[in-house]
Amino acid sequence: MFKPVAMLRLNALVLSRDARKVLTELGRRGAVELTRAETANGATPVQSADTSRCDHLLNRIAELRRMLQSSSSSSSSSILAVEGADEELRPIEEQTAALLKKRQILLQQQTETSAICDQLTGLEGLEIPLDLRGRAEFLHFVIGTLPAENLDRLRAEIGSTSILLPQSNDGGQQTIIALASRQNRTQLDAVLDRSSFRRTTLPDASGATTASLSAEKLHEKEIAAEELGRLDAELRSLAGSSSQTLAGIEQAALAERRLIEAEQNFGRTETTSVLSGWIPASRASEIEQHVREITSNRCAIAIESPDGIPDEEIPVLLEQPRWLRPFAMLVTAFGFPKYRELEPTLFLAISYVLMFGLMFGDAGQGALLVLGGLIAFLRGRQRTNDKGQMTANVGLLLLYAGVSSAVFGVIYGSYFGLPQLKHFAIWHDPIEGNPINLMYAAIAFGIVMISLGIVLNIVNRFRRGDVIGGFLDKFGIAGVVFYWGALAILAKSAAIQTRGLMPWAIMIFLALPVVCWILREPIHVLREHGHAEKGVGLAFAESAVEAFEGVLVYLANTISFVRLAAYAMSHAALLMAFFMMAESVRHATATGSIAIIVLGNVIAIVLEGVIAAVQALRLEYYEFFGKFFSGGGRAFRPFVLWSPTT
16 A cells, blocks of 8 residues: 555566467456567567557448448457458448438438429429410419518519419518519519529429429429338447447457557567566466466576666556545546655545545535435546546545545534524534644644655655765754754754753754755765766855755745645635625525525535645645655556456
8 A cells, every 4th residue: 555566577488389379368357568578588579560450450440330320339249350341341442432322312312302302492382384484485484482572562563564463471571473574574673683682493394383393393303202200210220239249340450459569569579479477476377387387388587677777767557445546536637646655645534534534524515425426426436437437536526525525524613604502513614713723733733744745755765775865955854953953953942042952952953954055966976986967066055055045945835834724714704704694684584594595505616616625635745745755656557458348
């Protein structure tokens, strides 16, 4: 729990004919992070391989899913072979293309039919011959629409030279039929243009009328709609029946591409391949046994501890119990610990929950956070993907924060801020009594956090073999002497001064540690025997600046924890302000008073809750992690294949 999972270095020499089988088994088990194999003793890296075939298959599958409007299936019960993927995909592609072509033709026909129906709108019940222009040599007629308010004016202007036959009125647009002799055609057209008349072009249909053609086209639309429905059903059926096949081919293509990419890490000779990687110590014997079984013991395996390998090169695997995973999420958001660093999740979990409750202490609001967190956690557990895992972690974090808030609410006597319940407090409300005591408590909490960070840094330094840093670093043993000595001088200054020990106390607890800080970097340079990039003088200058910065950091970090008390008081003050507003309107409207109280609690939960969460995290990252945690590690990323067993 306090350090990453122990890792071992795996090196395996196998016959080239067994290399793919070994790699596939390792990918299924997901326990080895592959690294580029050493190329000593005549071994050479595998040449870059072509993944275009796999990419082509994946593109074809993506295109089929787009055409079939089907989503990606998470997994298939069986993975198909890449070699037979073309034969599996081709009939699906051909069937899909044929159905889509038919659908496109029907859509085009439906569009054309709809256009004709639009032309005949308002004329469905009229038996107007559509070849009238060809048979009426001495008659001119037009059909169209104009604004309904222009109809009377049009009638007046036309007079007796033409005939107007008003039809339907749709949305203020009046459909009319206008007839005139060929001699009066020009006059009719001019009058119509002045009336904002819009002509309707009728389709040519020999022997048909507007009524018969409209009925025919409506029938064609119904048939086309039925046929489109049938084709859509066939496409949905094809999407369903082919989903497992597509998923199997997709998984095979992804697995093949990952295998090809992984093989680039191999070293090889004419007959052998060299595989290297990192493996959790707990799975070393299991993996070795499987490799030997696959190769019929035709292999040479070396599993070594990472002694002498820099921390930055060793991957970090964090395994936390379920209840700690939300806090591990907060740790990794800052960065992964280096391999030989202490893992701070448990420390963060305890301190974060305590700080949140101290700033956001209310039993009623805490209970609501517990309820919301429990709902989110249960919903997240129902989903097995990454999003569900994230939801469950956030829900669990809310649950812990709510419990802490409720506990501190009982201590403060705050139950949705109701003044009537404050006398049940174990202590008292943060803004009552002497707030200085709450500030002292916050500073004391900060002192514990900072001291813990220094101790963890000392442990980390010695674990890495940095003895000089462990003793002389500003957050090393010299830092402990300075910080605790400064606190002792402040707390007992009168007693120390009375005994005449103040000069000695300042020299031992303040001056001497600062001198150690200044000497740390020059000693490091001298140990390098001139191989360091900078000289002793520059090292002294840098150490002096860092020593001055260290004094300021201790002061600023300690005072920074006062915000715990400040936000606790602001939370209580906000609720008090809303209750004062509610009391001022209670005699005028009881409903309004209740609404103000509810609104105040909602604002407090959203606004103050977010502020408390962010401020607690800030104190963790800067005031606590800044003492010992670099966040410079890299996550363990095992080689995995996308298959039902991964």
